Structures are given as C-alpha cells and as structure tokens.
Amino acid sequence: MIRALLAASILMGMLTGCAPAPAAGPPPAATIPPFPSILTVMTHDSFSISAAVLAEFERTHNAKVQFVKAGDAGTMLNKAILAKGNPLADVLYGVDNTYLSRALREGILESYDSPLLADVPEEMRLDPENRALPIDYGDVCLNYDKAYFAERRLAPPNSLDDLAQPEYKGLLVVEDPSTSSTGLAFLIATVGVFGDPGYLGYWEALLANDVLIVSGWETAYNTEFSGSSGRGPRPVVVSYGSSPVFEMVYAATPPSEPPTAAVVDSDTCFRQIEFAGILVGTANRPLAEAWIDFMLSPTFQQDLPLQMYVFPVHPAAQLDPIFQKYYAVPDEPVSVSPQEIDANREAWIKAWREVVLR
Amino acid sequence: MPSGSPPETARLRSVARTAALWAAPLAFLALFYALPMAQVLRLSLARGTSLGAPFVEAFASPGVRGVLGFTFLQASLSTLLTLLLGLPGAYLLARYAFRGRSALLALTSVPFVMPTLVVGAAFQALLGPRGWVNLGLMALLGLSQPPIEFLNSLGAILLAHVFYNTTIVLRLVGDFWSHLDPRIEAAARTLGASRWQVLRRVTLPLLFPAIAAASLLVFLFDFTSFGVILILGGPRLATLEVEIYNQTVGLFNLPLAAALSILQLACTLAITVAYTRLAARISRPISLRPRRLTQQPLLGLRRRLAAGLLVGVLLALLVTPLVALAARSVTRLDPVRGQTAPTARGLTTDYYRELWVNRRESVFYVPPSTAVGVSLAYAAATVVLSLALGLPAAWALAYRPASTVSRLFDPLLLLPLGTSAVTLGLGFIVALNRPPFDLRASPVLVPLAHTLVALPFVVRSLTPALRSIRPRLRQAAAVLGAGPAQVVARIDLPLVGRALLVAAAFAFSISLGEFGATALIARPEFPTIPLMIYRFLSLPGALNYGQALALSTILMIVCAAAMLGIERLRIADVGEF
Numbered sequence: 001m002i003r004a005l006l007a008a009s010i011l012m013g014m015l016t017g018c019a020p021a022p023a024a025g026p027p028p029a030a031t032i033p034p035f036p037s038i039l040t041v042m043t044h045d046s047f048s049i050s051a052a053v054l055a056e057f058e059r060t061h062n063a064k065v066q067f068v069k070a071g072d073a074g075t076m077l078n079k080a081i082l083a084k085g086n087p088l089a090d091v092l093y094g095v096d097n098t099y100l101s102r103a104l105r106e107g108i109l110e111s112y113d114s115p116l117l118a119d120v121p122e123e124m125r126l127d128p129e130n131r132a133l134p135i136d137y138g139d140v141c142l143n144y145d146k147a148y149f150a151e152r153r154l155a156p157p158n159s160l161d162d163l164a165q166p167e168y169k170g171l172l173v174v175e176d177p178s179t180s181s182t183g184l185a186f187l188i189a190t191v192g193v194f195g196d197p198g199y200l201g202y203w204e205a206l207l208a209n210d211v212l213i214v215s216g217w218e219t220a221y222n223t224e225f226s227g228s229s230g231r232g233p234r235p236v237v238v239s240y241g242s243s244p245v246f247e248m249v250y251a252a253t254p255p256s257e258p259p260t261a262a263v264v265d266s267d268t269c270f271r272q273i274e275f276a277g278i279l280v281g282t283a284n285r286p287l288a289e290a291w292i293d294f295m296l297s298p299t300f301q302q303d304l305p306l307q308m309y310v311f312p313v314h315p316a317a318q319l320d321p322i323f324q325k326y327y328a329v330p331d332e333p334v335s336v337s338p339q340e341i342d343a344n345r346e347a348w349i350k351a352w353r354e355v356v357l358r
Numbered sequence: 359m360p361s362g363s364p365p366e367t368a369r370l371r372s373v374a375r376t377a378a379l380w381a382a383p384l385a386f387l388a389l390f391y392a393l394p395m396a397q398v399l400r401l402s403l404a405r406g407t408s409l410g411a412p413f414v415e416a417f418a419s420p421g422v423r424g425v426l427g428f429t430f431l432q433a434s435l436s437t438l439l440t441l442l443l444g445l446p447g448a449y450l451l452a453r454y455a456f457r458g459r460s461a462l463l464a465l466t467s468v469p470f471v472m473p474t475l476v477v478g479a480a481f482q483a484l485l486g487p488r489g490w491v492n493l494g495l496m497a498l499l500g501l502s503q504p505p506i507e508f509l510n511s512l513g514a515i516l517l518a519h520v521f522y523n524t525t526i527v528l529r530l531v532g533d534f535w536s537h538l539d540p541r542i543e544a545a546a547r548t549l550g551a552s553r554w555q556v557l558r559r560v561t562l563p564l565l566f567p568a569i570a571a572a573s574l575l576v577f578l579f580d581f582t583s584f585g586v587i588l589i590l591g592g593p594r595l596a597t598l599e600v601e602i603y604n605q606t607v608g609l610f611n612l613p614l615a616a617a618l619s620i621l622q623l624a625c626t627l628a629i630t631v632a633y634t635r636l637a638a639r640i641s642r643p644i645s646l647r648p649r650r651l652t653q654q655p656l657l658g659l660r661r662r663l664a665a666g667l668l669v670g671v672l673l674a675l676l677v678t679p680l681v682a683l684a685a686r687s688v689t690r691l692d693p694v695r696g697q698t699a700p701t702a703r704g705l706t707t708d709y710y711r712e713l714w715v716n717r718r719e720s721v722f723y724v725p726p727s728t729a730v731g732v733s734l735a736y737a738a739a740t741v742v743l744s745l746a747l748g749l750p751a752a753w754a755l756a757y758r759p760a761s762t763v764s765r766l767f768d769p770l771l772l773l774p775l776g777t778s779a780v781t782l783g784l785g786f787i788v789a790l791n792r793p794p795f796d797l798r799a800s801p802v803l804v805p806l807a808h809t810l811v812a813l814p815f816v817v818r819s820l821t822p823a824l825r826s827i828r829p830r831l832r833q834a835a836a837v838l839g840a841g842p843a844q845v846v847a848r849i850d851l852p853l854v855g856r857a858l859l860v861a862a863a864f865a866f867s868i869s870l871g872e873f874g875a876t877a878l879i880a881r882p883e884f885p886t887i888p889l890m891i892y893r894f895l896s897l898p899g900a901l902n903y904g905q906a907l908a909l910s911t912i913l914m915i916v917c918a919a920a921m922l923g924i925e926r927l928r929i930a931d932v933g934e935f
Contacts, residue, residue, distance in 0.1 A: 102610060215593075
C-alpha cells in the first residue's frame with residue numbers, strides 16, 4: 001500500500017513542488033535586509049537535517065536558523081512549558097503523540113493552518129486546531145537477531161503473546177517506560193492489545209518469562225541485544241521498524257542483508273507521530289510559519305528518513321531506494337488515541353512500576 | 359580616616375578582607391545557582407494544589423522513604439569501598455617513588471571522565487552473561503548458566519562508583535600524604551609505637567582533613583548518582599536523583615519533583631554542615647615537606663610484591679574496562695550475528711576513519727578534532743573560572759575558619775554537588791532569561807555549569823594545603839616588610855603550588871567528562887566529546903557503535919595526556935625555597 005502511495009505521490013510531489021509556496025515566497029530582491037533574520041527551533045537530541053536542505057531554507061528566506069537541542073523529547077517539552085510566555089525558541093519540533101496532549105493542555109503552541117496540511121493524511125492530524133502539526137512518524141517494533149533464530153530453527157515471535165511463551169523465555173529486552181520513550185511506546189502497545197488492566201497480567205507473564213528491563217534504548221539495543229554490533233545476550237529487543245535498514249546503511253562490513261529484522265505483524269508495533277508547532281509568544285511568526293511549511297514540504301520530508309530514521313507524513317515525499325529494498329512496512333500498528341494516552345499515561349506507568357517492582 | 363582603637367581597626371579590616379574574599383564566589387553562586395534553583399522550585403511548587411501537599415505526598419509515600427534509604431545505603435557503601443581501595447593506593451603513590459607512578463596516576467583518573475553508557479557497556483562486556491568473566495567461570499567450573507548476575511544489582515552500582523571515584527581519594531589524599539613529614543612517623547616508631555599504633559594515632563589523624571574532604575566529595579557524588587543507577591541498577595533501584603528525574607520527565611509531577619529536590623538539598627546541607635563542623639575542629643597546621651624528601655624507592659621483595667599486588671588490583675578494577683573498550687574500537691567484527699558465529703575478525707581503523715566522514719551530510723556533523731577542541735576549550739575555561747573563584751574562597755576558609763561568614767558559607771559552596779541536574783537545568787531556563795543574563799542558548803552556560811560542580815573540588819583541594827601553612831611564616835614575612843599581596847605571591851602561592859595542580863586537574867576532568875548538564879545546555883554545533891559519543895550511541899548500526907567506542911578511546915587519551923601534562927608542570931613544590 002505504501003508503494004502505491006509512493007507511486008501516486010511522485011506526481012503530486014511534482015505538482016506541489018512547482019506550485020508557488022503560499023505565504024512563504026522569497027521577498028523581492030530589493031527588500032532583502034542586509035542581515036538575515038534569526039529563527040530559533042527548539043528540538044530534541046535526535047534532530048538532524050542535511051546541510052544542503054537547511055541552506056535552501058536559509059537562502060530562500062534570508063534567514064539563519066538556530067537550533068536549540070533541549071535533551072530528550074520529555075525534557076524538551078518540560079523546558080518549553082516552564083519557559084511559557086518568554087519562549088526559548090520560535091518553533092518547537094519533536095513532541096510525539098505520547099506527549100501531545102500535555103503540550104496542548106499547557107497552551108504553549110499557537111494555531112497555524114498551514115496550506116500544506118491538505119496533503120497530510122487525516123489519521124496523522126491529531127490536533128483539530130492545528131497547534132501541533134504532524135511532520136513524521138516512526139514505528140516502535142520488536143527487532144530480532146536473524147542468525148539466532150536460524151541457528152535454532154526457532155520461528156521469530158509474530159505477536160506480543162508469543163513473548164510470554166516458554167520457547168521465548170529469557171530472550172526479550174525492553175526499555176523502562178518511565179525513563180525511555182521507546183519503552184513508553186511499547187507499554188502503550190501492550191495496553192492497546194490487552195486492554196487496561198489486562199496489560200498488567202501480560203507484564204506479569206513477561207516477568208515470569210524472564211524479560212530484562214533496562215533504562216534506555218541505547219543499553220537495550222547496543223549492550224543487551226545480540227543482533228546489534230554490541231553482541232549482547234538477548235536476541236529480541238524493542239526498537240524501531242527502521243532499525244534493520246540502518247544496520248545496512250551503517251554496517252562496518254556491508255552484509256548482503258540486514259542481520260536483524262523487525263516484527264511487523266498486526267498489533268505488535270506502536271506508531272509514534274512527531275509534531276511541530278509555533279511557540280506562543282514568538283516575535284517571529286511569519287518566519288516560523290515559513291519553517292513549518294518547509295518542514296511539510298517534499299524537500300525536508302524526503303530528507304527525514306536518512307537523517308532521523310523516521311518517515312515523512314507527506315505522501316509525495318520519496319524514500320531512498322534502500323528503504324524499498326529492506327524496509328518492512330508494519331501491517332496494522334496498535335492504535336491508542338492521544339486522549340486516552342494523555343488521560344492514563346501516568347496511571348499506566350505507575351501501575352506498571354508496581355507490578356515490575358513487586 | 360576614622361579613628362578607632364588599633365584592635366578594633368584590625369578586626370574591621372579582617373572582616374572586610376573576609377567579605378572581599380567571599381564576594382566573587384558568592385555572587386557567582388547567587389546568580390548561577392541560588393537564583394535558578396529558587397525560580398524553578400517556586401514555579402514547580404506553584405503548580406501544586408497547595409504548597410504543603412507535595413511534601414506531605416513525599417513523606418507519606420513508602421516508596422519515597424525506600425528511595426531515601428537506598429540512596430543513603432548505596433552512597434555509604436560506595437564511599438567505604440572507594441576508601442578501601444583508594445587509601446592503600448594513595449599511600450603507595452604518596453610514599454614511594456617508582457617508575458610508572460605518573461602513568462598510574464593518569465590512568466586511574468581516566469574513569470572519572472567516561473560517559474556512563476560506555477562504562478555500562480564495558481562492564482557488561484566483562485561481567486555480563488556473555489562477558490569474559492562469566493564465560494571463563496562457566497568453562498572452568500563446567501556450569502551451564504553464567505554464575506555472576508551483574509546487571510540490575512547493587513553490586514554493579516557499587517563497582518561502578520568505585521571505578522569512577524577512586525581517583526578522588528588517590529588525588530586528594532595522595533597529594534596531602536606525599537607532603538606529610540615522614541619524620542613524625544619515624545619519631546613515633548623510635549618511641550616504641552607499633553606500625554598499627556603509628557597509623558592509628560599519628561598518620562590517620564594527620565591525614566584526617568584530606569580523608570574527610572575526599573570522603574565527602576565521593577559521598578556526594580554517589581548520593582546524587584544518576585546515570586550509573588539508571589543503567590546498571592535497573593528499574594528496581596532508584597536514588598532520589600533518579601526519582602526526581604522520573605517525576606519531572608516521566609510523570610510530569612513538578613510539585614513532587616520540587617519537594618524531592620528540596621529533600622535532597624536538605625540532606626546535602628545536613629551532610630556538609632556536619633562535615634564542616636568536624637573539619638574545623640580537627641584540622642591543625644602542620645609543616646608540609648616537599649615530595650622528594652618524603653618519598654622513598656620501593657626496595658625489598660615484600661614491599662615490591664605488595665606494591666605489585668596493589669597496582670594489579672587498581673589496574674584490574676579501574677583500567678581493564680577501559681582497555682576492553684579501546685580494544686573493541688579497533689576490532690573488526692563478523693557481520694553475521696547469532697551466538698555461535700565467531701565475532702572478532704582482525705583489526706581495523708574503520709571506526710576512526712569514519713569519524714571524519716559526514717555520511718548523513720548532516721548540518722550537525724563535526725569532525726572529532728572539533729569535538730576535542732570544544733571539550734578542551736570548555737575545560738580550560740572551567741579551570742580558569744573555578745580557580746579564580748575557588749582560590750579566594752579557600753583562602754577565607756583556611757585563614758578565618760572560625761569567622762561566622764566562613765562557617766555560614768562553607769557548606770553552601772558544596773550544595774551544587776547535591777543538586778539534581780535536571781532541576782538545575784530547568785532552573786537555568788526559567789531564571790537566566792532576561793538581558794543581560796539571557797544565557798539560555800549561550801555557549802557560556804557550559805563552563806558556568808561545570809564550574810558549579812568543580813568549585814567544591816577546587817576549594818577542598820586547596821583548603822588543607824592553605825591551612826597547613828604556619829601562620830608564623832606569613833607573620834615573619836609581614837614583619838620583614840612584605841605587603842599582603844607579596845605574602846600571597848611569595849609564601850602562599852608557592853606553598854600551595856601542588857594543591858593548585860590537583861585542583862586544576864579536578865576542574866579539568868570534571869568539565870571533560872560532564873554529560874548531564876552539558877546535554878541540556880550545549881549548543882548543537884559545539885558538542886563536547888561525551889555529547890558526540892551519545893549521539894553515536896543513539897543510532898543503530900555497527901559503524902555508529904564503533905565510532906562511539908573510537909571517540910571514547912580518544913576521550914581516554916585526551917584525559918590521560920592532560921593529566922600527565924598537569925603532573926609535569928614545573929611548579930615549585932611545597933617547602934621548596
């Protein structure tokens with residue numbers, strides 16, 4: 001289905017690419033001020049952009065973009081909330097659907113009805129007031145070490161239920177949802193599949209099956225997972241749907257195929273959608289709007305996958321061929337609404353901790 | 359000129375001098391510590407239903423009580439173990455001249471700057487279920503299961519704390535010890551005291567100021583431990599610092615986080631007040647001797663064996679994990695995974711060469727030389743700033759320890775060490791937001807934050823040395839016509855030269871290795887080496903992991919080289935005239 005979307009979107013991409021950008025065209029040469037105006041974008045540690053793509057924006061708008069990396073996504077949002085009224089930046093980027101409601105409730109974002117939103121699929125647009133605009137998405141999925149399962153002639157898990165079965169005992173490493181956004185995504189996936197309070201029973205079964213819980217993705221993937229180059233002891237890890245592709249892109253000795261694979265069966269992955277928004281109190285609204293439009297434009301959208309391992313919301317954006325070759329598109333991610341997440345996030349984590357710490 | 363009786367004028371003058379000495383360090387702390395903390399705590403508490411509610415919540419919760427208990431328990435045990443390893447090491451480094459002494463001192467200071475994620479990985483590689491130790495034991499004892507369960511245990515936390523903080527004891531105590539006159543001990547022996555009696559009645563009491571200072575710093579570091587607890591302790595073990603982070607970022611319960619921050623500060627204050635009371639009571643001026651007169655060569659088989667054993671233990675605990683990392687950074691791995699595939703497949707410099715490639719063409723790419731330069735620049739700024747602020751404070755503490763001002767401010771100086779990094783990081787955002795101090799996105803913020811951590815180390819390194827200068831020496835100089843500035847330049851500075859180097863080494867390595875605060879305030883185009891390491895660790899793929907290890911190795915080399923360099927600086931040693 002993604003293929004079809006891609007094919008259809010090449011045409012659309014050409015169309016939108018040719019259309020004059022609505023509010024954001026370059027000002028006539030005579031009025032270009034001698035000094036570029038500065039736009040500040042607050043984002044999380046993982047943010048990256050190609051130098052050429054950024055230069056295009058800066059040239060077009062005679063602007064200098066300054067990035068403030070404010071820690072992980074949760075810390076970044078806290079900073080933005082505490083600086084409300086005297087914002088640290090003009091634009092905030094990187095709040096995902098697990099934190100979206102917190103950002104909206106705190107009233108730190110201004111509405112902006114970007115004309116480019118029209119291209120974005122409805123299911124990505126979670127804020128009807130367009131304070132938070134979807135930019136990209138990524139799926140948190142189980143990854144497994146292919147060689148481990150091949151050596152043992154064991155079928156890789158294809159459902160969350162499998163992980164609680166005896167043949168997968170002691171194989172799984174997951175992240176703590178109270179300290180890791182990957183871990184939180186997986187916890188929400190278990191709530192989506194088993195319901196509340198059913199998920200707690202599932203976690204008890206996981207614990208009985210010797211699941212290992214570590215504080216963050218880095219430890220889980222690099223140190224504990226046997227499929228990464230850290231060669232840890234456990235062959236199944238909670239990571240991203242895109243991780244196997246990057247085992248290819250960043251292989252030291254290029255293998256013929258990725259050493260790992262993502263489990264993409266229905267009801268195993270959780271989709272994280274990342275949003276951008278204009279911070280309340282910015283003195284730079286027109287340029288901030290231009291930046292949001294730019295993030296939604298095919299140029300930026302196409303740059304996303306190889307920079308940040310996430311996928312564009314714009315259907316016209318083309319993926320690098322390596323994705324068509326090695327990326328397995330998750331079937332049906334677990335769906336839990338942001339409202340539900342917002343209402344229960346803390347309670348789920350607390351209850352989870354009580355089960356795990358028992 | 360106002361007239362007054364001479365003693366009155368002298369008293370006023372000395373009060374004025376104490377105040378002048380305290381002015382800069384206190385202004386610094388007020389602006390970059392007290393103000394941000396007060397602001398963030400006020401804003402956080404204002405979000406609660408009532409001011410007292412979060413405190414009630416904190417004290418009523420058995421969870422919080424458990425966390426508090428565990429925080430004290432692990433910090434006490436860690437400090438004890440660190441002293442157990444550090445004191446014999448300090449003795450060896452202080453009393454004996456042997457080849458490789460400087461190298462040993464430099465190598466043992468490297469752990470202090472290593473990022474916790476990398477250290478966690480190194481320990482897992484050695485002690486994890488597929489680590490060398492477990493595999494060796496399984497083969498040796500014919501076991502089917504790995505005998506050591508390392509991860510998520512108290513043992514892992516203690517081992518990592520010893521790994522990180524032993525250098526504090528080696529440096530602080532070792533330096534002081536190396537200037538202690540061995541003739542005092544010899545005299546006691548001549549008078550018939552046994553070795554044990556000399557140690558208990560003479561050496562340890564004389565060393566006490568240095569031991570107490572080192573223990574305090576180690577304890578505070580362990581007390582507010584964050585990365586080690588998260589990475590090696592697992593979800594079941596949490597310190598107050600971890601709980602504050604959880605409440606702030608995970609659960610967004612800012613009022614409770616603020617209450618816990620205040621609880622942590624109160625504990626820190628209680629500890630530091632107790633320490634300063636004790637230190638003021640027990641310290642006495644003693645004459646220090648230059649190191650070349652206190653050290654002896656390692657002679658005799660028994661002595662050499664004992665020294666060899668001690669060096670072996672130090673290297674095994676503090677250096678093996680580093681060697682494992684460095685070795686891994688030049689090892690080519692088989693691309694095929696699984697548990698039966700052979701992994702190592704020869705040597706490679708791929709990861710080091712890849713550091714110079716901007717494969718993503720990212721705007722945030724910087725070559726390793728830039729990261730090294732940025733790290734060194736921040737470290738140099740931290741050294742200068744923390745010495746400039748720490749020297750006057752140490753002077754005031756050394757010469758007027760009994761003055762009310764000093765008694766009041768001494769514990770305050772240590773407070774930043776007991777402060778939650780995430781709280782202070784948020785404090786910077788809400789407090790330093792107006793000109794002329796809109797520093798929220800300024801690169802200046804990094805050395806300022808590092809100086810907050812380095813300052814207590816600088817002051818603790820300098821105070822014992824300054825205190826040991828006999829007042830008679832300074833009085834004699836004054837009588838001979840030296841002005842106050844001349845006394846400082848001709849008497850004090852040469853006498854504390856070594857201690858200044860120790861202080862500089864601490865400030866340097868604190869800045870070089872700092873991650874928690876740096877990650878929150880550094881500009882992305884000027885990343886330090888630890889920030890770059892974390893960037894690589896947060897991406898999948900063998901090249902990224904390899905580059906993280908290559909950079910970690912570069913960080914080790916930079917640290918060891920700097921420590922060797924600082925050792926070599928020719929500064930007049932204590933007592934050399």
